[in-house]
Amino acid sequence: MSPDEYCQEKAAKSGSSFYYSFLFLPQERRRAITALYAFCREVDDAVDETSDSGVAATKLAWWRKEISAMLAGAPTHPVTLALQPHMARYALEGRHLQAIIDGMEMDLTQTRYLDYPGLQKYCWHAAGVVGILSASIFGASNPATLQYAEKLGLAFQLTNIIRDVGEDARKGRIYLPVNELQQFQVTAADLLNARYNDNFVRLMQFQADRAREAYREAFALLAPEDRRSQRPGLIMAAIYQTLLDEIEHDRFQVLQQRISLTPIRKLWLAWKTWVRG
Structure with missing residues (x-):
């Protein structure tokens, strides 16, 4: 091979x-x-x-x-x-490849994040830097396009965190900031024991709204001349935003299951985004 x-x-x-x-x-x-x-x-x-x-x-x-x-x-x-x-x-x-490894090491040494700025740092290592590398491969002629890709990586990671709340909790990791759990009166035990209630839904709606804002901020940074070359990232965005829609439509039933899109639906979204240009 x-x-x-x-x-x-x-x-x-x-x-x-x-x-x-x-x-x-x-x-x-x-x-x-x-x-x-x-x-x-x-x-x-x-x-x-x-x-x-x-x-x-x-x-x-x-x-x-x-x-x-x-x-x-x-x-x-x-x-x-x-x-x-x-x-x-x-x-x-x-250095960007090493930064990705830094993010993996954070998962070994840190299982909680006190606030959103702390979580943002983790997201940069886990996904923002991957966005920068990916955009370079796709072909970025405008420096702003790398900023777009970095912000898009943040949006993807925030979506992943929403999707995997229950699964991550069972692994001993809670990425939702501690101060936001406290704000919405949701405890770590609630996540671990899959206690689904109105407080949890409000907390997750807050997370979803922030993720959507990250998508909006990313798209605003994409240079028009690079839009065509960056279609792979836009395909990912179409898939991830659709996933976020599904999670929200199911009222964030993510504590005991992993909501996902079927391969055929992902392929359809990929093709539709690609031909749209």
């Missing part, structure tokens, strides 16, 4: 909305974004699929060294072998 085939299999297996967003890209850009996505999956899995935090930290430390080795021209892993040729071509920076 070639490095590109390894990354393709890693991406396809995930079933992520991210995968649908780059189906229509030209081959070279598709190979680059697939390699980037496979890297994100590898470091995310190092944390989420490892019960021992010490082992997870060791895995992340290995990935840090592997990124440095790749930048020095000596990658050893299929993902870094696939990613290396695209680093210079699309002006990708190693």
Whole structure:
């Protein structure tokens, strides 16, 4: 199996909305974004699929060294072998890859966030920086487009947090800011024990409204001349905003289930957004 085939299999297996967003890209850009996505999956899995935090930290430390080795021209892993040729071509920076690992390390050391600014920092590492790298691969000619991508990454991560509230709580992680839980009189025990009530719905509506504002702010930053090249990000936005609509329509029944869109619906949204241009 070639490095590109390894990354393709890693991406396809995930079933992520991210995968649908780059189906229509030209081959070279598709190979680059697939390699980037496979890297994100590898470091995310190092944390989420490892019960021992010490082992997870060791895995992340290995990935840090592997990124440095790749930048020095000596990658050893299929993902870094696939990613290396695209680093210079699309002006990708190693510090951004290391920042993604920083976000994974935050999941090992921090399970609560006191306020929204603290959560924003985590979201930048987990998704904002991925947006910057992705926009560079798609083709950004205006610096404002990278700001758009960074803000769009924040919107995606806020949507993920809403979708995964119950699942994350059962893993011992609560991303909803502590001061906002207190504001809406929702406790950590309420989340862990799936106590669904009006206070919880109001709290989640507040989170959804903030996510929608992040989408609006992102779209306002997208330079018109880059709109066509950034269609993969717009595909992701169409899928994620539709997901947010579904969650809201179900009145935030996210404590005991994971609301998702079917693959055919994601594909339809991807195609419709792509042809719209």
